[in-house]
Amino acid sequence: MEAIKITFTGDFCPLNRVEDLARQQDFGTVFNDFMDVFLGNDLNVVDLECPLTILGLARKKTGPHQKAHPDGVNLLKYAGIHLAAMANNHIMDYGAEAVRDTLKLLRANGIRTVGIGHTLEEASKPYSVNLKGKRIAILNVADNEFLTAPDGSFVCNHIDPVRCFQSIGQARSDHDYVFVIAHAGNEFYELPSPRTKSLYRGMVDAGADAVVSHHTHAYSGYEVYRSGHIFYGLGNFIYDWPGKRNTGWNRGYVVRLHLMDKVEFEVIPLKQGNEEPGVRHLNSEEEEAFRNNLARLNGIIADDEQLEQKFQEYCESVFQMYDAFLEPYFGKYVTALRKRGLFPRLVSKRKRLLYLNLIRCDSHREVLLRLLKQNS
Numbered sequence: 001m002e003a004i005k006i007t008f009t010g011d012f013c014p015l016n017r018v019e020d021l022a023r024q025q026d027f028g029t030v031f032n033d034f035m036d037v038f039l040g041n042d043l044n045v046v047d048l049e050c051p052l053t054i055l056g057l058a059r060k061k062t063g064p065h066q067k068a069h070p071d072g073v074n075l076l077k078y079a080g081i082h083l084a085a086m087a088n089n090h091i092m093d094y095g096a097e098a099v100r101d102t103l104k105l106l107r108a109n110g111i112r113t114v115g116i117g118h119t120l121e122e123a124s125k126p127y128s129v130n131l132k133g134k135r136i137a138i139l140n141v142a143d144n145e146f147l148t149a150p151d152g153s154f155v156c157n158h159i160d161p162v163r164c165f166q167s168i169g170q171a172r173s174d175h176d177y178v179f180v181i182a183h184a185g186n187e188f189y190e191l192p193s194p195r196t197k198s199l200y201r202g203m204v205d206a207g208a209d210a211v212v213s214h215h216t217h218a219y220s221g222y223e224v225y226r227s228g229h230i231f232y233g234l235g236n237f238i239y240d241w242p243g244k245r246n247t248g249w250n251r252g253y254v255v256r257l258h259l260m261d262k263v264e265f266e267v268i269p270l271k272q273g274n275e276e277p278g279v280r281h282l283n284s285e286e287e288e289a290f291r292n293n294l295a296r297l298n299g300i301i302a303d304d305e306q307l308e309q310k311f312q313e314y315c316e317s318v319f320q321m322y323d324a325f326l327e328p329y330f331g332k333y334v335t336a337l338r339k340r341g342l343f344p345r346l347v348s349k350r351k352r353l354l355y356l357n358l359i360r361c362d363s364h365r366e367v368l369l370r371l372l373k374q375n376s
Contacts, residue, residue, distance in 0.1 A: 004131045004259035005041040008181065010214040010234030010252050013049040013090070014072035017277035018240045022071045027078040030238065030278040037254055037268055038079045042131045045138065046076065046237065047183060047214050048084040048091065053101040056094030060376070061146045065093040070101075073109050075238075083127055087115030087142035087156040088183040088215065096149040115140025115157045115181070123157040126171050126178075134259065137171035139164070139208075142183035143215070159184060161199060165206040172207030177259055180208045185216040185233060186314065190248070191300060192220060192232045193311050204228030209263050212255055218248045221297030222267070229265055231255050232301065240273040250274050251290070267294070326355065 014022055014030075021030050028035075038044050050066040052073050058065040076084070084106055092099060099116070106113055117123035126137035140157060141164055147156035159182070171178045180203050185196060192200070192213075200211045210229040213220075220233030235252025244250065250273050258264040269290040272279040282290060300306045324335050328346055337343035347355075358364045 001260055002132055004043075004134060004136070005256060006043040006136070006179070006259070007038060007041045007045065007254055007256045008212045008231075008234065009044075009046045009237040009254050010219075011049040011088075011217070011236045011239050012046045012076075013066060013236075013239045014052075014068045014075055015050075015066065016240040016242065018075075018238055018273075019068050019072065021277060022075050023069055025071075025074065027075060030075055031079060032278050032280045034270060034279045034281055035079065037256070038081075041080070041256070043083065043129065043136075044079065044081045045083045045085060045181070046079075046081050047088060047181070048076075048086055048102075048106075049088055049239070050090045051094055051098040051102040052105055053094065053098040055101045056096075056098030059093060059095050059146070059150050061093070063089070063145075066090045067094050067098060070105055073105050073111070076106075076111055077109055081111060083112050083114060083138065085115050085138075085140040085181045085183070086113050087123070087140040087147065087158075087181075089142065089145040089147070091116065091156065092146055092149050092154065096151050096153045099149060099154045114138055115142065116154060117157075118154060120155055120157065123155050124163065124167050126167070126175075128171075128175065134176040135174065136177045136179070136259075137175040138179045138181065139167055139171065140181045140183075143185070159199070161202065165202060168203055168206040168208050177209050177263070178207055179257075180211045182211060182213040183215040184213060185220075187216050188218050188248070189216055189314050190218045190220055190233070190297060191307065191310050191314075194304065194308055196232070197301065197307065200230045200232070201225050204230065210257060210265075219252045219294075221294055221299075221301045223298065223301055227262075229257075229263060231267075236272060237270070238272055238279050240277055245274050253290075326352065 018030055050068055052068055052070050112127060114127040126139045128137050141159045142156055144158035147158050168178055203211050204225050208228055212231045214234045216233050217236055219235030222231040250271055252270050254268045256266040269282050269287055270279050271282055300310055326347055334343055358368050
């Protein structure tokens with residue numbers, strides 16, 4: 001059997017200098033020597049992390065709003081991207097008008113989509129394609145962060161384990177290979193949580209040949225679990241951001257799967273968005289450091305005790321931020337005063353115990369979520 005080659009990238013958000021280069025049609029300066037990664041593949045898949053549009057108004061949400069000029073689609077065409085995974089926390093940032101414009105733009109340029117639709121049923125359908133006589137299904141899911149357009153006309157496929165496992169099993173019944181793209185995890189944390197590890201392993205148990213994850217803006221390790229491959233974080237692909245030069249934000253990797261009698265893979269490291277815009281291969285010294293760090297991450301992921309310890313350390317590192325979220329008053333000045341002990345906690349331990357029960361209990365959380373949605 002001739003190998004089928006499928007390449008997956010992390011977050012693609014053509015902002016700032018990359019947006020300028022796209023509008024100037026200077027695609028070579030964006031892809032540099034990394035362009036060879038996209039040549040000769042049967043399917044190239046990218047996570048489209050923002051709408052490509054000049055339309056739409058910023059919606060009500062927490063976190064930043066992002067969109068890029070429609071000329072960004074020409075970068076995808078230049079790289080030979082066939083499929084855009086769209087279940088993520090920024091694609092709805094400018095509402096239904098921006099989503100509709102982006103989908104129209106992608107279709108006009110021959111780029112298919114997955115993970116989004118007018119209904120949850122539509123959004124949860126896999127992208128299905130026949131490559132070299134083999135049927136391949138790709139599902140796309142995301143953590144449930146602002147995945148529905150404000151008017152309800154578009155929705156992304158949020159992670160619901162039961163529905164996800166059912167979708168994988170259904171795809172498995174009439175496809176030769178099934179892959180899941182997950183946009184999920186804790187931002188800037190380089191490891192999966194124990195819950196995430198269990199979730200992705202469950203996807204393999206349900207029938208996925210590989211799970212490929214992104215969203216955290218930090219690359220993570222991978223493991224071979226039973227007959228499946230799990231890549232816990234690709235990091236950013238193209239995401240030019242001022243103030244993020246020469247940090248973990250600018251390191252990542254692309255995964256190329258080789259489908260033969262069994263699934264084999266390559267991990268192709270990259271750097272992007274540093275002093276010069278665009279994406280590039282690492283030099284030999286950088287690649288050696290990357291491979292060593294990847295091996296370290298893989299070792300932690302393989303050890304449940306270490307993984308739990310690292311996640312506890314992460315939780316402690318963000319405790320003050322989350323603690324501030326629970327308080328009724330929030331902002332940089334209040335937070336600064338609270339850190340210095342000059343502003344009292346207004347939420348009692350008893351009230352925090354109530355929060356714990358409302359959030360931990362599925363039945364209470366279901367009501368709480370509906371109430372918050374109706375009054376936001």
